[in-house]
Amino acid sequence: MISKNKKPLGKETERNEIHNKKMQKIKVARDKLMSTKTEEKGLIIVHTGSGKGKSSSAFGMIMRCIAHNLPCAVVQFIKGTWNTGERDFLEKRFQKECLFIVSGEGFTWETQDRERDIAAAKAGWAKAKELIQNSEIKFILLDEINIALRYDYLDIKEVVDFLLYEKPPMTHVVLTGRNAKDELIEVADLVTEMLLVKHPFRDGIKAQKGVEF
Amino acid sequence: MISKNKKPLGKETERNEIHNKKMQKIKVARDKLMSTKTEEKGLIIVHTGSGKGKSSSAFGMIMRCIAHNLPCAVVQFIKGTWNTGERDFLEKRFQKECLFIVSGEGFTWETQDRERDIAAAKAGWAKAKELIQNSEIKFILLDEINIALRYDYLDIKEVVDFLLYEKPPMTHVVLTGRNAKDELIEVADLVTEMLLVKHPFRDGIKAQKGVEF
Numbered sequence: 001m002i003s004k005n006k007k008p009l010g011k012e013t014e015r016n017e018i019h020n021k022k023m024q025k026i027k028v029a030r031d032k033l034m035s036t037k038t039e040e041k042g043l044i045i046v047h048t049g050s051g052k053g054k055s056s057s058a059f060g061m062i063m064r065c066i067a068h069n070l071p072c073a074v075v076q077f078i079k080g081t082w083n084t085g086e087r088d089f090l091e092k093r094f095q096k097e098c099l100f101i102v103s104g105e106g107f108t109w110e111t112q113d114r115e116r117d118i119a120a121a122k123a124g125w126a127k128a129k130e131l132i133q134n135s136e137i138k139f140i141l142l143d144e145i146n147i148a149l150r151y152d153y154l155d156i157k158e159v160v161d162f163l164l165y166e167k168p169p170m171t172h173v174v175l176t177g178r179n180a181k182d183e184l185i186e187v188a189d190l191v192t193e194m195l196l197v198k199h200p201f202r203d204g205i206k207a208q209k210g211v212e213f
Numbered sequence: 214m215i216s217k218n219k220k221p222l223g224k225e226t227e228r229n230e231i232h233n234k235k236m237q238k239i240k241v242a243r244d245k246l247m248s249t250k251t252e253e254k255g256l257i258i259v260h261t262g263s264g265k266g267k268s269s270s271a272f273g274m275i276m277r278c279i280a281h282n283l284p285c286a287v288v289q290f291i292k293g294t295w296n297t298g299e300r301d302f303l304e305k306r307f308q309k310e311c312l313f314i315v316s317g318e319g320f321t322w323e324t325q326d327r328e329r330d331i332a333a334a335k336a337g338w339a340k341a342k343e344l345i346q347n348s349e350i351k352f353i354l355l356d357e358i359n360i361a362l363r364y365d366y367l368d369i370k371e372v373v374d375f376l377l378y379e380k381p382p383m384t385h386v387v388l389t390g391r392n393a394k395d396e397l398i399e400v401a402d403l404v405t406e407m408l409l410v411k412h413p414f415r416d417g418i419k420a421q422k423g424v425e426f
Binding site: 195209 | 228232236237240249250251252253258264268269271272273274277278279280281282285290298304325327330352364372385395401403404406407408410411413418419421426
């Protein structure tokens with residue numbers, strides 16, 4: 001029986017107290033850990049894997065850059081029908097804040113023209129190098145460049161060497177696309193693999209506005 | 214020897230031809246597959262895993278919705294210092310296009326107050342239900358709701374049942390956060406797991422503008 005003078009120490013109250021103490025410990029450990037993270041540097045970031053979100057999360061980063069007034073740029077190596085929403089959004093509303101270059105005309109099974117694909121990839125890479133070396137631009141997204149690297153439209157060694165030795169130290173470069181080459185993973189600072197766990201295509205659902213494009 | 218009348222079939226030309234034929238086949242197969250994907254429906258989408266990009270890619274989707282003039286909304290269950298770039302961006306520039314609700318005040322190790330966290334999560338969920346049932350809003354992001362579900366601040370069965378039986382059929386709902394519960398994965402249409410492959414924190418690099426927030 002609970003005395004009238006004491007507040008009832010119910011199951012929920014007890015759980016609250018245990019939780020709060022645990023979280024205090026986590027905060028101490030976390031603050032200590034974070035205090036050791038003091039350096040800033042321009043990162044080589046890779047988004048790969050067969051799941052969704054590789055390009056979208058990179059476009060989310062572009063949105064953050066715009067919010068923070070960090071000059072940024074996108075080179076889109078595969079145009080296709082994907083990402084049209086983001087492209088429209090950036091091209092129409094943020095021309096000043098974000099440079100947008102489209103190189104390449106579609107997925108390689110759409111163009112069916114390897115020579116033209118290679119020429120487009122090379123033109124995109126030439127533009128990318130120029131943007132990366134432009135010290136006024138702080139964040140460059142090379143969208144779907146991994147596709148061009150996978151098919152050897154671009155030389156992986158040249159790309160990796162450029163990122164390592166020619167990129168200004170404070171510039172961030174994000175490279176997206178499935179099947180990122182090992183050589184790129186090797187030199188990257190931040191690598192995320194997007195894994196497909198479940199996809200509505202299986203159930204006959206088509207690509208939809210907002211979700212896929 | 215190559216006859217003068219014939220173009221030299223060099224190694225590169227040969228590779229181009231093989232590639233182009235292969236891509237033609239892929240296109241036929243792909244077009245056939247895509248023609249079976251005819252249905253549209255509002256999806257339950259989950260972004261989980263310990264890697265980056267769960268929230269950013271969902272914010273990328275919001276950007277697409279704005280580009281397509283699809284009315285959308287965000288309920289942010291954990292405020293924290295993360296995603297401030299996106300929040301500023303949406304709140305300042307797209308108030309009309311995207312409703313932005315912040316519920317919860319920080320990661321649970323920051324607040325160290327389970328009772329307050331629960332109250333905030335419940336308030337966020339009440340607002341979320343209202344937004345989901347508002348037939349004018351087509352896309353709702355429940356950012357970091359998985360954290361609230363993981364700690365049982367919200368009842369997983371209630372959330373899952375609401376998504377299954379009360380969500381309008383054409384409305385998309387995206388739920389983000391690590392440790393998504395199995396019950397949610399079970400009912401979701403589209404699930405992506407973001408895997409951490411490599412992170413610069415390991416090298417003493419701190420969170421940086423544009424990249425992390």
